[in-house]
Amino acid sequence: xxxxxxxxxxxxxxxxxxxxxxxxxxxxxxxxxxxxxxxxxxxxxxxxxxxxxxxxxxxxxxxxxxxxxxxxxxxxxxxxxxxxxxxxxxxxxxxxxxxxxxxxxxxxxxxxxxxxxxxxxxxxxxxxxxxxxxxxxxxxxxxxxxxxxxxxxxxxxxxxxxxxxxxxxx
Numbered sequence: 001x002x003x004x005x006x007x008x009x010x011x012x013x014x015x016x017x018x019x020x021x022x023x024x025x026x027x028x029x030x031x032x033x034x035x036x037x038x039x040x041x042x043x044x045x046x047x048x049x050x051x052x053x054x055x056x057x058x059x060x061x062x063x064x065x066x067x068x069x070x071x072x073x074x075x076x077x078x079x080x081x082x083x084x085x086x087x088x089x090x091x092x093x094x095x096x097x098x099x100x101x102x103x104x105x106x107x108x109x110x111x112x113x114x115x116x117x118x119x120x121x122x123x124x125x126x127x128x129x130x131x132x133x134x135x136x137x138x139x140x141x142x143x144x145x146x147x148x149x150x151x152x153x154x155x156x157x158x159x160x161x162x163x164x165x166x167x168x169x170x
Contacts (some may be wrong), residue, residue, distance in 0.1 A: 033093070036093045037088065037127065038059055039061075040058065040060075040096070040097050041057075042055075042058070042106055049105065049109035049110060053076050054080065054107070056072040056092070057072075058071075059108070061092075071083045076114075077116075080111060080116060081114065088121075091120075093122070093123075094125045095121075095127070098128070099150070101128060125159055130150075134151065150162065
């Protein structure tokens, strides 16, 4: 008997859109303080902090996802100082982001350049979503072994995408 023909898939099946559960902080260790994360994303004019500038910094406390903070100022030192002051006032101890090492390095380098004290920022733990996606076991990954970009994952998981391109931000 002939086996039924199968149609080749070009990617993972479409995920049904669903409402995400409310964020509740987890304990890092049994006697540790609860994790107090903030999700950040920056836009820059280039890849190297010493040749480029930060255009804007976006930040969101997952416990209040509708309250997105956007820091923008033509004076980069003021923008970074305002972000660090806000970060310190919120008592965050974990930074979450996609390709977080890029954003974290850029902000930290600008703090060094402008002589801004960033103790809480520099001591916060880091959770890089891109790194997590790259480490998913091969058995769970469809097709090509690429981590994908933030926009692709946001569309897949949330049905959302970045609203502005870098050109539109300028």
